[in-house]
Amino acid sequence: MKKILFTTILLLTLIVGCSQGEDSSANEEGNGKTITFGVTPWTSTVPPTEVASLILQDMGYNVEQTQADAGSTYIGLSRGDIDVFMDAWLPVHETYLDKYGDSIVDTAVSYPEADAGWVVPTYMEDINSIADIKGKEDLFDNEMYGIEDGASVTAIIDDLIEGYELDIKQVNSSEGGMIAQAMRKMENEEPVVFYGWRPHTMFNKFDIKIIEEDQGYFETASVHVITNSELKENAPDAYEFLSNWSIPIDDVEDMIVQIDEEDMEPEEVAQNWIDNNQDKVDEMLGK
Incomplete structure (x- = not known):
């Protein structure tokens, strides 16, 4: 009788343990993987990075940020030390895309017509x-x-x-x-x-x-999301989200004002944007 009771308890323990493991996996798309953002010392980099970070955390990813200048950010992307850069200015940054084109990917247009x-x-x-x-x-x-x-x-x-x-x-x-x-x-x-x-x-x-410049040194820029070439394979759902990314330039500017002028925390500002733009977030997530 004791042997039967022990066997029954053991089976129930195994069933419950497997069930909990399946639920945990289902709720964590990212499975605890870490995605690292490159963050340049420009105010325009912060809001998109914070918004994307919060969304990826909701998807089950851990998120880290690496502070660096633009050149070092692209080196980090090319080496795989950085996964995502939310503030690539094209055509100004095309020199980096040409140099590291084998190891980085122009993933999405964040917003066009940035003068x-x-x-x-x-x-x-x-x-x-x-x-x-x-x-x-x-x-x-x-x-x-x-x-x-x-x-x-x-x-x-x-x-x-x-x-x-x-x-x-x-x-x-x-x-x-x-x-x-x-x-x-x-x-x-x-x-x-x-x-x-x-x-x-x-x-x-x-x-x-x-002021006007008529020799072609400056062009109206578009701001892009750049990822390292391994992200699509290592975190396909994160890559899919980032490939659908876009945000209005006016919204980015409003968030910069809230952070810099109103002393709001970047994470709070980003969460407010997510809460007020859930339809946009769902679209980027493919829902």
Whole structure:
């Protein structure tokens, strides 16, 4: 009798254990795998990264973020150390796609028509194009302010300066440092020229304008999602979600304002966007 009772208990234990294992697997699409995002020091990178991270966590994935400049992010993608980059600017970043094309994948368009270029305050009424700066470089102390050296746009700006034969030097720093320097000039309505792009709070905070550039150094950009080439095989459902990714540029800009100007936590801002755009999220998830 004791032998029969022990056998029955053992069978029930095995059945319950198997059932729990099946339920756990069914509820965890990601099965605890880790997906690593590359995060550049640009405000535009944060909202899409946070939104995608929360959705992937709901799918059962662990998520990590690696802070790096653009060049290092693409190296990480090519090596498999980074799985996803949500803020690739094309055609500016095409040099990276060409260099690492065998190991990275242009996966989705996040949003199109993201303008970028040289920016001046609107009180500089006579400066409406880069050609207008020629011969007036001393107004700007022969300097224009750019972002970090690792960004591919840095080389484009240097080429532009040479192409327009401007007597001006690009001064590089972080995004925050560039804007702080521009703010100091604008507070006194002094001449200043710096690099700007949408989406960014600078266009909400300051009266500025992107000036015309007619030699083709800057084009209207589209922002893409880039993944390493192994993600599709290693995490097919995550790759499928990311391949369906898109988000309005106005929404990204609104989230940047909430994070930078209203001091809201990025995760809270991202969760609010998910809650208010569940139909969009379901579409990206293929539901």
